Amino acid sequence: MRSIGLRLFAATSFMLLASHCVSTSAARPATHPRTGGTLRVEIHAPAISFDPREWQTGSLDSAANEKMAALVFERLIALDNYGRFQPVLATEWSHDGSGRRWQFIIRQGVKFSDGAPLTSADVVTALQPLLPATQQISSSGSTIVIQSATPSPDLLEQLASGRYFVYRALPGGRFAGTGPFVLSEPPSANANSTPGQHLYFRANDEAWAGRPFLDAIDATLGVPPLRAMFDLQLGKADLIELAPDLVPRAKQANLRTWSSQPTTLYALRFDDAQPAASDVRLREALSLSLDRGTMASVLLQKQAQPAATLLPQWLSGYAFLFNVDINLERAKELRRGLPTNEAAGVEPLRLRFDPSGDLPKLLGERVAINARQASILVQVISRPSARANASSQPLASDPPVGVHLFAWHYSSLSPRIELDSLFAAYNLSESSEVNTTATDYEHLFERERRALEERRVLPLVVQAESVALASSVRDWMPARWGEWHLADVWLDLPASAPPDSSNSSNTPVQLPASQQARTPLPGAKQ
């Protein structure tokens, strides 16, 4: 026991501090988020585009673009993890009885990172190129109106996701946003700390929703997955993207991991360029031979789920009504009914994997193995490496391909829009009996059921996104569909850590979209 003497009494400043803390503690949680520090992020994508108009819906690139753009741009509204829409740049919204005309009130007092105030005209300018042709946007005062040709009860889902960011295009191809961070030049001390291209985001002190807790985010692009994991273990990174095959390894190493709902679909699409692919019996036989369970559990290390539908369960709610049963006997029976020279060796069914990377190749090879068990010969064709980043359009000298293995990243929170995008991207025909403008789930189910029955497209697996985090990363509260919400994150750093030197920089630098070089970096996985 030790008595406390007057010598221990604090100075006046401590008394004032104590009084202040006591008087304001009533509404505060015990652990206060701390301000400061730079979050070091490592991602696979070798380049980022900040121009939402350039993003290709469904592409894997668009996922990385969205994550980085969400640091500097904001949408009109957001969806929380409880299914409720929250105001962001729009404070109120309403619609008419038909759901065709929606009105949004734009938040006042918001400034872009270049200091310009946000106006409803800015919103119109940003969103009009992103909206489909059936939707027109106009402004009046602090109000914007979106008029749709057909009822749009899912407009809020549409605007709360995907590329529907509000941005301001500046001269020279630069962009300004209202988000929690500002794309900036890295401080000289950090400029060449690790190899690879960096994007440096500093905290936006003028953010209408409050300055984020982090001083800055230093994102390194094009980091191979294994190197990213080592960097995290060595304390060189705080947040990394995890490839599916590394998730079990990260868990074994006691790394802190998180996985989203499945956000990427891998599927096969038949192409009539090779005549055999136009035979529905062959397509059905191939479908029945596929062992999706093994693909999900072995190739993707249980970081994926077998897919029987185009839309995942978390988006449609009805995917569980479809089955993915394997039936080799039935597959063989169908195969026996086909012409002997078709897809049996005289001319194998050629399968080309469109996305780059090891996983599509492995999936394609697994499809070929499964097909062989049903006496269907499938030849897997890889893209020539010289054309890896070129257009996926075949050359005239290429042999016709009967099946494409493609990856689709879900970007919209509206199942109808996602289904529309998939159908449009892969030219999936729809029966005239189906009401394609209906938005209720029973109609969506019917549209998808009919499309899958034709077997022009065969879903394989849906894959989750995974990350690993340093233990110092606090308040990691991402959306279950993969949005990171880094404005809420703070770093539990030692109290003695010096303030981040980057904070002294007050001059935002909006990098031109053209400067986000799309040239792969050394070591980047292709």
Add this chain to the structure above:
Amino acid sequence: MPNRFVDSHFFGNEAIFPLISTLIQLTYSAFIGALPDVISSSRKPVSAKQNLSLPLTRGLAVLCILPGILLLLFVSPSRADSLDDAVHKLALKVCLAPHSPSARVQWQESPEASGYFSESRKKVFVDQISACGISPAENPEVPAMKIAISVTTTQALLTSDSLDSAGTRQIHMVEMARSSLFSPKENASAPHLASELLWEQEKPIYSATEWLEPALPQKFFLLFTGAHVLRYGSDNGSWKMLDATELPASGRRLRRGEGTFSYGSNEKLRLMFSARVCEFIADEHFSMKCADRSPGSLSPAVSLSSNCEPFRRMLVTGDGDYTQLDRITLTRPLDAGLAPPVNEKYSTSVDMPGPVLDINTVDDNRAAFAVVLNLSTGNYEVYRITSVCGN
């Protein structure tokens, strides 16, 4: 938030007339079937063949039914306002579509939407399909009718999956806003409170807490007895007293409830009592650094976090005096930005064996520490209160 969905889904004209007879049957069942059975003077049910009502009454009944028919025709069956409404509409859809004369109803809940199929809701559904001629059965040879609930990012979906008499698969869906699923008593995914007795003694305890000293790091158990702060360290699963620190003179003896531990913004543990505030310096020689404080509440708001919600919820105690049993209740979210709808009357509580004299939280708000005077034994008890998810 405005009403988001004004559904434009109507039955097609060609579908209306075949449905009318079924709707009359259903609506008649709903209105007339709800009336109590006619009981004779012998207290036995009267045969249905007896004509006990006047023709005029029956005519009026049909007139009353007609608006119901029109309402059913023009209210979207695909969208519901609540789960109860969805159950009702799904039963209506099942009845209106081709169906088998009997069905074995199976209820399927998903991990993300569990706890919603209460017995009362099941009964409503079964009663409704029974009224339109589908006999519920337990026989495994009878075709199954699977009723499932699932959630998407914004919607909840109630589905039925069954075979009709011809063996054709019949699937029906009714959707509702996901937020309409929130139900105070049936939300199994919401956290609930758990209490664990940590300490009891005859002598008064004013406040108690567990404290993980970041500088060491080591966990301590601290008791404030009104005059001393007793520090205990963990020793093979039990607490062993390390030292006792006397409080500086505060001018008068403290009464119960006049001292509490709290958590400072600089990660220091504090003890507030009377007009003083002391900050602990935890090293080899446990000591305190005290100063005067401005008068004010000694009871800062206490909140708890859990693993199933991204926000903290407030803890409140009863407003009775020290002679009454008390309970600790988990209530509204602390952070309004992540708050569920205002109409969510969420609460869960844990009963205490006496009045709660003090409650505080430290270290990430993962646990609260309540000092309770056990009215049965007269002992002072310390409970660790946590917010836990699921079972």
